[in-house]
Amino acid sequence: MAKQDAGHEAAQEGRVAAMTPAARVAAAIGVLDDCFSGMPIEKALLRWSRGSRYAGSKDRAAVRDLVFGGWRRRRSAAHEGGAETGRGIMIGMLRQTETELDHIFTGQDHAPAPLSPDEAASPATRPGPAVRQDLPDWLWDRFEADIGEEAEAAAQALRDRAPVYLRVNPRRGDAHRALRSLASDGIEAVAHDEVEGALRVVSGERAITRGRAFAEGLIELQDASSQAAMLRLPLRDGQTVLDMCAGGGGKALALAGRADVAVTAHDISAARMRDIPDRAARAGVRIKVAEKLGSMTCDHVLVDAPCSGSGTWRRDPGGKWQLTPSGLADFAALQARLLDAATRHVAPGGSLSYATCSVLREENDANVAAFLSRHSGWILRDRMQRLPGQDGDGFFLARFERG
Template sequence: MTPSARIAAAIEVLADLEVRRRPVSDALREWGQTHRFAGSKDRAALASLVYDALRRRASSMFLLGRESPRAVVLGMLRLGRGLGTKEIENLFSGERFAPEALSADERQRLEAPTPDMPAASAGDFPEWLEESFTRALGDDLIVETQALADRAPIDIRVNTLKTTREALQNALMHFAPEPTPHAPDGLRFHVGDDGRGPALQVEPEFIQGLYEIQDEGSQLAARLTLAAPGEQVIDLCAGAGGKTLALAAQMDNRGQIYATDIDARRLAAIHARLERSSARNVQLRVPRGRYDPVRNPEVADPLADLSGSADLVLVDAPCTGTGTWRRNPDAKWRLRPGALSERIADQAIVLDRAAALVKSGGRIAYVTCSLLPDENDDAIVGFLARHGGFSIINPKDVAELAGLPHLAAFATEGGGLLLSPHRTDTDGFYIAILRKQ
């Protein structure tokens, strides 16, 4: 495919996404199945164009003065990839397989200096979230949300049950990994201009279980739980097991981790990962059906025998995922206010469940991959109002005990820690540690 044909295909995929609101990966997969002539490089280039266009969707539409897939791609080429008008004009030539030639208005807008934009357009986020983002980010609203629109690096967590960071860095030297800025067991790989990174999941070291692909923010969240060898830990929302595996290594395979999830299907991937990692202190508690103490109480609680026994309950809470928009730029445009309300209700349910599982003197680690205070500080305030026997541990103390004292600079007013792409060069994560009296 020619570069112009790839641009036309990107506009086509974006138009499909407007009609059928679905994950971009599904739309790209379907396009590939119906365009068999496209090779692997074409499909990769197309995916990069579509994802980059979604990153700059709002600012591109403001720049072009219209809401259309064509405007989004034009704006992305100008604002995201820094192409000049002549370069864009060559791509939009109107020739065979190329998009229609630029109009006079489009050319004028592309040639003009970048205009001042409203916050939601400049930061490329849904306008209805501006109040919440402002509460969380203050004067850094624009720079933080713009960082959320950038491409993310690829981070891995070294499995210290099997190797060291130094040894693994040497083994993967052909990819030029760098130590992560904060996490002591992380390595970072940068993506190329095409948006692609190394195929780390086919490397022998990955197959041997020497590392897991995991954003540095997620690694830090696991470390900030303060999980220690010998403790009894419950991972309430284990999902595919990324933080479960991190905790097992942090605990040096000593103590016990009970990993569960309300939906058994989410646990499907954890089995092979556990075997590969050599984690021996993890016990899976798989519900026989979708366990939900409020909406589905007839399903037996897989943790019924553990009430009041845990030193630590990790609540990696269901959330809007606003902190992961660097990796999932399509998710921001599919998010609706109703989804936020649902997640807030889910967070209260899972926190209340955690309260019944932790023992006296034990801890709840509340984690979200969200930047919204509605899901973070507000959730903690609501929990403390419902459960008088708990208090929040000073985030400075949490950071120091985790061996990460510099993270105390990112404490929130509500007593949590907020990581973000601009502040810490990680995905957005919120961590708060609560202690039962």
């Protein structure tokens, strides 16, 4: 069925004249201007796509890549392009990739208008460090203070597209079987050097969810850093696990696949969990979905807390432009409340794990220290922090036990 769908899409694509590179840039300019007006990036792309029936799947993918690339590099590209507009960003992005601007900005056949003399000139000033790192000034200050000498590498990683990682589901097979199955669907992947069961997709990522390995539950989309964190939780057959902020259930699936444990998924929004039963069935694991926890206690409680997402901003670049100091403080306060609430659901002799996809101390180590000061009977047993890079996203994990 997947091959038939792919063939049908290819046939449809053949009946649609592909947009020129210049027309794709023009489309990206319009989408970026919608983002500047306050529209979320996904909504802006959907609006363009619905109004551009002439665009084939390759055109939509190309425009999406241009838009996300431009929004990730919003400050540096706007500096290079001379204006914080969609047009300025695309001029700057093309300069950064050493693309010949005169071949794009022709004003012909749906191409953007020719460059003005000011636009054709190189920037008169050198960008400051926050501009070069594509972060708001206050956030670059936090990165330097919180990450130190690794701040620049982390910020630079957030300027580029994130690598795609898959988690091999041990209930369905091993990495060798997964690699063979992916290859049969035209998807090339390689094993992660450090994280067992993690595969980095080299090519063909857009076909993953149409492939046999995904349909059979052999693989799931999950970043390598998140996988590494879940592998650190000590699990034994027969234990109970609560994923207290489960969302779509990715981490609950990873834990259920590791051992014969009873996993319960909970989230304040029941709608976020609606796909968990189907995902669990495909993976061959059992996950109970609980809208209310009551007095439930479990051997392991995971609080994968809502956060700034600063370790994953290359996937959601709008986050770094929307976050404010007060918003960051609000996240930290919410995280503290969730940790306090989670202690009530840890069974005697059990453990509590706290995770974020943030690189910022206020959400990570500062919250850990504050938790320990409020709860003297708890001890920090494990800590992991990974920064964004080719090996995965930014991720933080702390595990506590009662003393």
